[in-house]
Amino acid sequence: MPTAHPSGWAHADGALRGPHWLREPSDPDALVPLLWSRTATKSDGVLSIGGVPLPELVREHGSPAYVLDEADFRSRARAFRDxxxxxxxxxAGKAFLCTTVARWLAEEGLSLDVCSGxxxxxxxxxxxxxxxxxxxxxxxxxxxxxxxxxxxVGRVIVDSFTEIERLADVAAELGRTVGVMVRVTAGVEAHTHEYIATAHEDQKFGFSIASGDxxxxxxxVHAAPSLRLLGLHSHIGSQIFDTSGFEVAARRVLALHARAIEEVGVEMPEMDxxxxxxxxxTTQDDxxxxxQLATEITKIVEHECRALEIALPRLSIEPGRAIVGPSMCTVYEVGxxxxxxxxxxxxxxxxxxxxxxxxxxxxxxxDADYSATIASRPSGGPPALSRVVGKHCEAGDIVVKDEFLPADVRPGDLLAVPGTxxxxxxxxxxxxxxxxPPVIGVRDGKxxxxLRRETVADLLATDVGVL
Incomplete structure (x- = not known):
């Protein structure tokens, strides 16, 4: 009978059994297109992004480096917009934000979420x-x-009673009227990691629907003269692959929307x-x-609005990872x-x-999973179960937990990790x-x-201790 291995694998008769999704590939040097930006190609073992071979990019900019595919980013932004x-x-700017990305978003007609000064x-x-x-x-x-x-700013998403008072006072002092959305917790159990599930009751975000808050x-918000109530905001978590959680959340949030019409006398024009x-x-993700998301989510909301006999509010969504995640990879040198x-x-x-x-x-x-490939040369080596690790003084310094890489991987090779x-x-x-590391954009072979690479001078600039 197989016995559990501390890593989560099982072994029997000397054979290592991986997770159901990890299978020895016929060609460990091949790209899986789903994992990479749309301009990624591999020729004679050399990975190119945006028409730029990664060995050339590393010779010019060093490693490690994040490689951002402009064409891919823009196409994903447009796909959501359309x-x-x-x-x-x-x-969602928290996923990755810089002035270049903000300008791309503005040019593509998207709006922008920020969560800090x-x-x-x-x-x-x-x-x-x-x-x-x-x-x-x-x-x-x-x-x-x-x-x-x-x-x-077009909207402030309030998260506590203290913030409502504080924002109302600030707006009044400045002689402004501020658009406000109320973030609510819908009590939905999203099928994701505990730290990125955000709609269950026992966490820091939002006002509970169930408690009446x-x-x-x-x-x-409706009673504050300096605030303009726009609507309700709900977020159930991250890295979600189906719309079942959105269906439950939409039902509960729209029910609250209807109660506000009846009990507060306000019909909010928007919902996020x-x-x-x-x-x-990895290949396990679908x-x-x-x-498809637009069709399913719209159908859910329209159905609930009909059932509640309320008008359809103006809807918002907040993709971040889904736009920038596949648009970037990280290239490293093997040591x-x-x-x-x-x-x-x-x-x-x-x-x-x-x-x-x-x-x-x-x-x-x-405990995230990633994939990896040799990016700098062809390899004839057979697949070998590998773990890609970093150079930090931590046993948990793991970049890719389990991947089949060519058995002849050696120091000096470039290794690329997609979806970063x-x-x-x-x-x-x-x-x-x-x-x-720097973020290096690629476009049309250039x-x-x-974002430039940090230097030792950058690192020491805030160290004001006296020698």
Whole structure:
């Protein structure tokens, strides 16, 4: 009988059994198109993005580096804009934001969600239309609220009774009227990691529908002369692959919308369903395309509105990961390769690269799965079960937990990991005093720097200790 291995695998008769989705490939050097940006190609073992071979990119810009495919990003943004043509599509800036991306979004006709003063500053620097900006966050500072009101952001998503009072006071002092959405928790159990499920009751975001706090928040916003009640906001989590959770959430949020008409005497013109649409990190993932999502979500909302006999509000969604996630990959250089014996006689190859948890914390934080491929040469080696790890002083410094790489992987090879556009650079750190990698854009065979590589001077600039 197989016995459990600490890594989550099982072994019997000396054979290693992986998760159901991990199967030894016939060609470990081939690309799986679903995992990569749309311009990714591989020729004679060399991976190119946007017409730029990654070995050339690394020679010019060094490694590790995030590689951002402009054509892919824009096409995914347009796909959501067009599929949800009757909606307001807000890009979730927390996934990845910089002035270049903000300008692309503005040019493609999307709106923008920010959740901090820093993200708002990026939008301002990019001259993003402020009427198309929404400001999220469960604990916005007084200074952040003041700046948002001064700039004229289109909507502030309030998250507490304290914030309603604070925002009303700020708006009144500045002589402004501010559009407000009330974030509610619908009590939906999203099928995702605990840390990125956001609609259950026991967490920090929003006003509970079940407790009555959400309806009370609607009353208070409606009663404040300096606030303009736009509607309800719901977000059930991230990396979600079906619309069943959205169906339950929409039913509960629309029921609250109807109660507000009856009990508060206000018919809110808008409703935001949030985002969280999943992408493919490995071959086990099967994301929906924007057109399918739009059809299913619209059908759900229209059905509920008919049942409640209420008008259909103006709807919003908030894709972030679904746009930028597949548009970026990370390229590393292999430093060391180590063959490790496992229980039962099986073996695993540890492939160490020149980055790690400082440029991709998601594997350690969320137990996230990723894929990888050799990007710099052809390989005739047979598939070998491998684990891609970083250079940090942590046993949990894992980039890719399990992947079949060619058995002849060696120091100096370039290794590319797809799907790193969302929450990798935006959550990057200087752990072990690592320098955060650059984001290099690619387009039509050329590269351009989106975010430059940090330097030692950058690292020491805030260290004001006396020698």
């Amino acid at each position: 599929a949800f043509a009757d909606y307001d599509v807000f890009y 820093g993200e708002l500053a990026v939008a301002e620097r990019a001259r993003f239309p402020m009427e198309r900006v929404g400001f999220h966050g469960n604990n916005k500072t007084l200074g952040e609220l003041e700046r948002a009101v001064e700039l004229g 959400a309806l009370e928040a609607v009353r208070r 369903l949030g985002g969280g649409f999943g992408i493919a990190y 994301p929906s395309d924007p057109a 060391t390769v180590k063959d490790v014996a496992l229980d039962g006689g099986a073996r695993r190859t540890y492939v160490s690269v020149d980055g790690g948890m400082s440029d991709n914390i998601r594997t350690a934080l969320y 556009g969302a929450y990798c650079r935006s959550m990057a750190s200087n752990y072990n005093h690592a320098l955060r 590269t351009f720097t989106v």
